[in-house]
Amino acid sequence: MHDSQISDVFRWSTESLPRSQRLDAYAETLAKSLITVTTRSPDKNSFQCEMSSADLGTLKVTTITGSTKDSFRTRRDIAQSGGRVYHLAVGVGSWKFVHKAGVADLAPGDLVLIDTRFEYSSHLPEGFSTRTITLPVDWLHTWIPDPAALIGQCISGQSVWGSVLSSYIASLAPETAVNPPLPASLMIDQVGALLAMAASEIPACAPKAITGQAEMRRRIVDCIRQRSTDLPLTAADVAASLDLSARTLHRILALGGESFGAILLDARLEVAARMLRAMQFNHLTVAEIGRRAGFLDSSHFSRTCLARYGRTPGKLRQEQGLHQK
Template sequence: MSNAIHRWSTDAVPPAQRLDYWVGAVCEGFLEMDVTSPEAGRFGATLESAPLGPIVVNRVRGSAQDVYRTRRAIAQSRHNYFYLLCKTDSAWVAVQDGRSARLLPGDAVLVDSRRCYEFHLLQSADTLSLELPTAWVDEWIPDAGDQVARRIDGQSGWGGVLCGFLRQLSPEVAVQPPLPAGLLSDQLGSLLALATGQGQSSAPDSSREALRRRVLDATRERHAEPGLTAASIARVLGISERSLHRCLACGVGEGEGAITFAGALTGFRMAAARRMLGDARFDRLGIAEIGFRVGLTDASHFVRQCRAHLGATPGELRRRR
């Protein structure tokens, strides 16, 4: 597993060379940026990185530092991305487009590498940073450029849900994801749209509700397919993947609140599992077989999902009926 995680550490060089080494590591692992630090004489930092579907999960640990994305650096870059950052141990500041986001522990912020920005990591650099392709972000957030350097509250609302999800990500999770990478990236996109207020639709309630029902019906019908993705459902329905996620992200009345594709799929799978585990006619089937029948090919993952969503393991659910 460790071979799939790219790692840079200032431990590789003498103390006097560590800040210069770190600037090079940042430029190689992320993109061209300048870095200064008030702790230059005792500086230390590590960067670990691994891909997760279309995104890259980066974890930075190290000394306090100030990071600058300059016009010169932008001109030298061959590629550009959005970055979604979340820091849980201390407050920090992100600046872009004349806005200064003062971020509390657990908050998140989006920045665009095509424009200048600054990060002031005042106490430590310990941060989760997700590298997001610009085209991917544009599919989820139509006005992504207006969302940069805006604090996403990590303690309440959809921002809290998004940041809770981010805190579960790491390079190790990217290498061995608990769900298909496509599902996790869809979940991230859905939560990012909701947290930035992009879950509203201008479509009439009746047409939005009809589309939502078509998506949910198709997902329910195909929930037993291992590796089912939002893209597959969208293709069958003749709609864009973005339209699928946006219709699910819009509540359509009492009891019909915003959901994600991954949440809906898991709900259908767990409902089917509950029915089979509660019916003596299915006792001839092993736990792994029931998991397979609801679309989960990994028995241990099926057990974890039952415990998380049904409150008990499959065996316990059988014994309780």
């Protein structure tokens, strides 16, 4: 059995285990690293599975792939478990989640929020791959004050914000969690903000308007732009300077279909573009311009610049230089 800690990523596989022991070993490992469930497989002797996980600040990222299986969160499992948490799960393929609220037939990219206090079952096909983000209770409640209406509901991976959330969770592999391209606090905030926005697309979870929303939104955006080069800058920092709670800040932005992370990224790209286009910064390397604009990772700076402008930072500088000659 491969069971090791490599660069803070926990990795486990059934590969070297006797076939007769694999399913039980999987259930035992899952209970230690993620959740206690009763697992069944139609062919116990052919069962195989791989698991990896890592912490991202207060969150935990887990990826599981393997053979078809049915998992049941029973009363006995709940009684044997530790503290309550939430799980946000997404699958690469289609799968089924059964909860007291009903049956959710999940297409590839669809997500579901799970409350570990309650019984449920999940049914995954051969060759499945799932990613699960473990969310502390207090943390989730700062983003979604009453998540009960969202538990067990299909968060469509095809909806406007559901698709963004699904793509973002797909990018959060355990390997990314231990070597994040952005400050972990910012990436954690992005999970919460995108989940809140995706939840707002479900009628039962739609947030109510806030008095003075437009003016507060203007103040928030202005503050983000003014402080965009601060390293690091978090939503909590901006909220505190405006005498708001972080939850209120994110809620105001979500009501307008915006997120703190996206506004901050745009502001930093605009600062970087201005510096690249100004002759007085020609003595600075592209990487240093990116750092001064707020990008800690030069490869992330290059990717986001390419996505926004269709050109790398180096190309932007070259083209501006030719234009000015």
